[in-house]
Structure formats: structure tokens, C-alpha cells
Amino acid sequence: IPGNHDWYEDLGGFMRVFCDDAPPLPPEPAPRPFTRAWLRSLLWHRPRPDDGLHLDEARKLRPAPAQQAVQPGPYWAVDAGPVRIVGIDTGLLGTVDAEQGAWLREVSRGDRPKILVTGSPLYVDGEHHPCPIEGGGTVDDIVRDPAHHYVAAIGGDIHNYQRYPVDVGGRTVQYVVAGGGGAFMHATHTIPRVSVAGVCEDDFRSYPLRGDSLAFYSALYGRRLRLRRFFTLTEAEATAVIAERLGIRTGRAPGDAARVTRRTRIVAGLLGTARRPERRKRFRLPVRKIYTSLFSPGSATYSPPFFKCFLRLDVTPEAVRLRCFAATGNRAQEVDPPVEDEVTIPLG
Structure with a gap:
């Protein structure tokens, strides 16, 4: 299925690759200068006439009908x-x-x-x-x-x-x-204490855990701002401050040695860690929307753990077994990917 990025070129590439269909777009009249349409014309990607040439060459390498699949449309x-x-x-x-x-x-x-x-x-x-x-x-x-x-x-x-x-x-x-x-990885430590549609914090599951997410972003900002000693939190420190700020039982215990200090509270607040609803918001560094829009392309890391994951569904006539596997980049976990969440859904 297409995502939002596929629509950045009006779904032309998606339709060409998956549906073997990319109808030519009608020419658009030139917009008036300094209007929103004019700005869009400067920034929006437009399909090029030779966009499909490489795809045609690649398809020659898979000529058998069994090697090709064409879906009817984007849904x-x-x-x-x-x-x-x-x-x-x-x-x-x-x-x-x-x-x-x-x-x-x-x-x-x-x-x-x-x-x-x-x-x-x-x-x-x-x-x-x-x-x-x-x-x-x-x-x-x-x-x-x-x-x-x-x-x-x-x-x-x-x-x-x-x-x-x-x-x-x-x-x-x-x-x-x-x-x-x-x-890149979207933060989970910015997710507030869950209470939606009858789902409470104890029912909710996420990967990475909030503490691991906060530790990851603390190291990232420590490198970016050249303030590693101040920003960088261990997983235990991050988990402890998450538990304090949200008032929750975390998915992994922080350990007896983890202390919540003034520094860990300041770092957690700066990095947008969610708070209890009654606490007022303070200054935050861009971690969520602004960060995603402007800085996310440079946030890819090549040092494990990556906090990637993949979903697997095994279906029988009786039930669907849904599992989330971690993909960290570590060799041991590549050979035997750990299951971060699992649920069995009866089909009835």
C-alpha cells in the first residue's frame, strides 16, 4: 500500500512499480508568483519523462509470469x-x-x-x-x-x-x-501515559521501550551538541526517570543502582519526555515534529542497537499469532531475533 512519501510525486512512481500504470499528468498552468501554489511548484517533486527506463530494464531480468505481479490499484x-x-x-x-x-x-x-x-x-x-x-x-x-x-x-x-x-x-x-x-527511529518516550478507548498503560505495548528511547536520544543529542557527559543517560537512568515522570511501572525494572538526579530530570525534560497530565510543559528541544521534519535524515545510526523491528503474522483457521521481532544489528539477535511483543487473536 502507498504511504505519504509515495504521494510526494502524486503516486506516479508507486503506480508505475506496483500497478504497471503511470498515466501522464495533464500540464498545469503556471501559478502566480509568491502564492502557495507557486511555492509548491518549487518544492514538489514532478515525475520526469525517463523515470520508468530503469524499471523497464529491470523487468527484463524477471520475464517469467510467475516472477511478476501487478496489483489492481493502490487499495x-x-x-x-x-x-x-x-x-x-x-x-x-x-x-x-x-x-x-x-x-x-x-x-x-x-x-x-x-x-x-x-x-x-x-x-x-x-x-x-x-x-x-x-x-x-x-x-x-x-x-x-x-x-x-x-x-x-x-x-x-x-x-x-x-x-x-x-x-x-x-x-x-x-x-x-x-x-x-x-x-530513523521515532521516539516512544514522548508518548504520554496511555489512556484511550479503555486501553490503559498496563495494556499498551511499544518497542523500543520508553527508557531505551530516551537513552538513545540522549546519546544522539550528546553527540550533536558536543555535550556527551551532560546529556547521555544510561538505560537504567532513563528507565528510572520515565517511571518517575509518568508514574508507571516500566516494562523493564531500572535496577536498584539507578538514581533519578537533577541532571537526569533536566535531560528528560529537554528531550520531550512525556509528563503526567497535571504537570505543566516546559522548554523542550525538538524531538518530535520539528525534529522529524528538519533533522531526521541525519539521525540514522550505524552503531547497534538500531531499534528496528518487523512484524510477523502466522494464521491458522483458529487464530492469528502476531509477533513483533527486534532487529538490532547485533549478530546474536540476527541469528535469533528476540520477540518484543506477542499476542494470539482468536478467529472464532
């Missing part, structure tokens, strides 16, 4: 054994147009258990983003409808792993964020 549904997997295209803004919305309602009918795959997750960072459909309703309305039998909704976009087991009328729908396979 689709496929029956895979006992489940139906439904992939949707949420564009740049995390919305669905009326035509795709009508199609989604149609393919969601029936008793077969279903798994939704979407570019924009429906639950992320402790918030609900139901994904509006043009003309009325939301994607999450369709997922929650008991007549449609959805058991999970898996979204990307955010570069980490999160899971929210939401009770919907007596049944549990697993809402998963699984965008931690590449690029």
Missing part, C-alpha cells in the same frame, strides 16, 4: 486462507475519498475475519485517529462494526511499534503501529 483486498487482508490508501492527510470508502464498505462485508492494513494508524501515540471518509463516516467505524469481523488494524507511518488492544462491544480489536522497519 486492494486479498483472501489469504482463513482471513481477508484489506489494504487502503490514506494519501497524504490520512483520509479516504468517497469512492474508496464505498469500496471499503463493500469488501468488509461477510463473515470472514479481516485484517486492515493502512498507511496512517488509527491509534498512535496515545491518540485516536479514526480516518475520515469523504461524505461521512470513518474507517474506524467500519473496523468497529461487528458485522464486518475485523480482528486487527495495522498502520505504518510512525517509525516504531505500538499495540492497543481495544474492547469493541465485548470483542478485542488489536490496533497496531508497525512502521519501525526502516529510516
Whole structure:
């Protein structure tokens, strides 16, 4: 399915590679100078006439029909054994147009258990983003409808792993964020104490753990600002200050030797660590939105651990086994990837 980056060139590359179709775009009139359209024309990527040449050469190396696959469009549904997997295209803004919305309602009918795959997750960072459909309703309305039998909704976009087991009328729908396979790592220590749709902190799962995320970003800023001794926190220090600021039981105990000092509190605050709702916000260094927009391309690290992850689903007629595996870059964990989260979803 396409993500927001695929839409940076109006989906031309995606349609060419996956759907073998890239219709020529009609010429656009020149915008008036110094307008928003003029600025967009300067910054927006436009397809070039020779964009498909390398792809044509590569396809000659895979000429057999069994080596090629063409999907019908940027959204689709496929029956895979006992489940139906439904992939949707949420564009740049995390919305669905009326035509795709009508199609989604149609393919969601029936008793077969279903798994939704979407570019924009429906639950992320402790918030609900139901994904509006043009003309009325939301994607999450369709997922929650008991007549449609959805058991999970898996979204990307955010570069980490999160899971929210939401009770919907007596049944549990697993809402998963699984965008931690590449690029830089989105922080998890900025996620506030979870309380959304009946999901509390004890139900919520994430990778990396908040303490590991804070330790990673403290080392990153220590290198960037040449203040390693001040900024860098150990995993135990970061875990301890996370537990104090959020008032939670962390996924891994910080250890008896970990002390929360004035320095660790200052560093945690500067790096945007979430606080209890009653605490007022103070000055923060850019870690989330501004950091992602401006500095993230330079944040890739080549020293393990990488805090990447991948999702595996094993399906039987009785259940779906969903597992999040860590991909750290360490040899031992490459041979035997550790399971960071696991849940079994009965199909009924």
C-alpha cells in the first residue's frame, strides 16, 4: 500500500512499480508568483519523462509470469486462507475519498475475519485517529462494526511499534503501529501515559521501550551538541526517570543502582519526555515534529542497537499469532531475533 512519501510525486512512481500504470499528468498552468501554489511548484517533486527506463530494464531480468505481479490499484483486498487482508490508501492527510470508502464498505462485508492494513494508524501515540471518509463516516467505524469481523488494524507511518488492544462491544480489536522497519527511529518516550478507548498503560505495548528511547536520544543529542557527559543517560537512568515522570511501572525494572538526579530530570525534560497530565510543559528541544521534519535524515545510526523491528503474522483457521521481532544489528539477535511483543487473536 502507498504511504505519504509515495504521494510526494502524486503516486506516479508507486503506480508505475506496483500497478504497471503511470498515466501522464495533464500540464498545469503556471501559478502566480509568491502564492502557495507557486511555492509548491518549487518544492514538489514532478515525475520526469525517463523515470520508468530503469524499471523497464529491470523487468527484463524477471520475464517469467510467475516472477511478476501487478496489483489492481493502490487499495486492494486479498483472501489469504482463513482471513481477508484489506489494504487502503490514506494519501497524504490520512483520509479516504468517497469512492474508496464505498469500496471499503463493500469488501468488509461477510463473515470472514479481516485484517486492515493502512498507511496512517488509527491509534498512535496515545491518540485516536479514526480516518475520515469523504461524505461521512470513518474507517474506524467500519473496523468497529461487528458485522464486518475485523480482528486487527495495522498502520505504518510512525517509525516504531505500538499495540492497543481495544474492547469493541465485548470483542478485542488489536490496533497496531508497525512502521519501525526502516529510516530513523521515532521516539516512544514522548508518548504520554496511555489512556484511550479503555486501553490503559498496563495494556499498551511499544518497542523500543520508553527508557531505551530516551537513552538513545540522549546519546544522539550528546553527540550533536558536543555535550556527551551532560546529556547521555544510561538505560537504567532513563528507565528510572520515565517511571518517575509518568508514574508507571516500566516494562523493564531500572535496577536498584539507578538514581533519578537533577541532571537526569533536566535531560528528560529537554528531550520531550512525556509528563503526567497535571504537570505543566516546559522548554523542550525538538524531538518530535520539528525534529522529524528538519533533522531526521541525519539521525540514522550505524552503531547497534538500531531499534528496528518487523512484524510477523502466522494464521491458522483458529487464530492469528502476531509477533513483533527486534532487529538490532547485533549478530546474536540476527541469528535469533528476540520477540518484543506477542499476542494470539482468536478467529472464532
